[in-house]
Amino acid sequence: MSLSGFSAPWWFLLLFVVAAVAVGYVLAQRARRRRTMRFTNLELLDRIAPRSQGWPRHVPAALIIVSLLLLTVGLAGPTAEQKVPRNRATVMLVVDVSLSMDATDVKPSRIKAAQDAATQFAQGLTPGINLGLVSFAGTATVLVAPTTQRQSVVSAIDNLKLAQSTATGEGIYAALQSIQGFSAVVGGADGPPPARIVLMSDGKQTVPDDLYAPRGAFTAAQEARKQQVPISTISFGTSHGTVEIDGREVPVDVDDGSLQEVARLSDGQFYQAGSAEQLKEVYADLGEQIGYEMKEADASRPWVLLGTLALVAAAGTSLFVGQRLP
The missing domain is CATH 3.40.50.410 (von Willebrand factor, type A domain)
Structure with a gap:
């Protein structure tokens, strides 16, 4: 798709919120790791704490961020030249x-x-x-x-x-x-x-x-x-x-x-x-x-559709990997 403009570009201000969510997630993961390292009996922690799923546990969060990016572009009202x-x-x-x-x-x-x-x-x-x-x-x-x-x-x-x-x-x-x-x-x-x-x-x-x-x-x-x-x-x-x-x-x-x-x-x-x-x-x-x-026609539908699908995928992977919604 070749975009030629946006009808409501101020919606891109939401990208700061998306960036804040991404930074907040990274900081939360680091804080969690620090709390884990403070546990004095690591052998006991290893027995009682749930086993880490490794990198797959980050997939739901990544999909949510991608979804927010796509939906932000859709809200900004992308337009494209279309034959009507x-x-x-x-x-x-x-x-x-x-x-x-x-x-x-x-x-x-x-x-x-x-x-x-x-x-x-x-x-x-x-x-x-x-x-x-x-x-x-x-x-x-x-x-x-x-x-x-x-x-x-x-x-x-x-x-x-x-x-x-x-x-x-x-x-x-x-x-x-x-x-x-x-x-x-x-x-x-x-x-x-x-x-x-x-x-x-x-x-x-x-x-x-x-x-x-x-x-x-x-x-x-x-x-x-x-x-x-x-x-x-x-x-x-x-x-x-x-x-x-x-x-x-x-x-x-x-x-x-x-x-x-x-x-x-x-x-x-x-x-x-x-x-x-x-x-x-x-x-x-x-x-x-x-x-x-x-004519310059609205081209937001694909972005909203992809953003919604990414959000649904985030919910699905969160239930599969962590047995809970994100």
């Missing part, structure tokens, strides 16, 4: 459902692999996370407002439908609006819960053409930064994907650059996933980041 589930946070999952998601360069298809991975992500999030879902193609739709009920999100993921065009900026704006509405309701004295957008897309924005347009992806990412909502972007697909549109084979290469810039502009993180397995790994990593946080 978040009890309040908002996450909007934003999924690209443009026609390029029908490409089969990722088996069985990009959209099917995305649905499977997103479902695992939703089901694996810790209970305290409020999760919402937005889908976007030419427009964006909030399918599920932030909620701790995972089944509604899973059902919406299963029913995602593909459509034309890619309006990435609209997807981000829809997620921000949903976060704002939810935060206004649940803010409370501690303020709104921290929020994050997880954006998964396989292609470059097509509506509008300019990524810095008022409703463009880069402008939306800058707005997310102002609202302190980082965007974790996942670039999903390969450089050799194709789909059939109106009888023509159309290449749908994945666009890493724009999604990387969206993450940078929003103070978020960028991920690449070229297969279904990689996408699941990315979502699993995000689930750990989002669902848990490192």
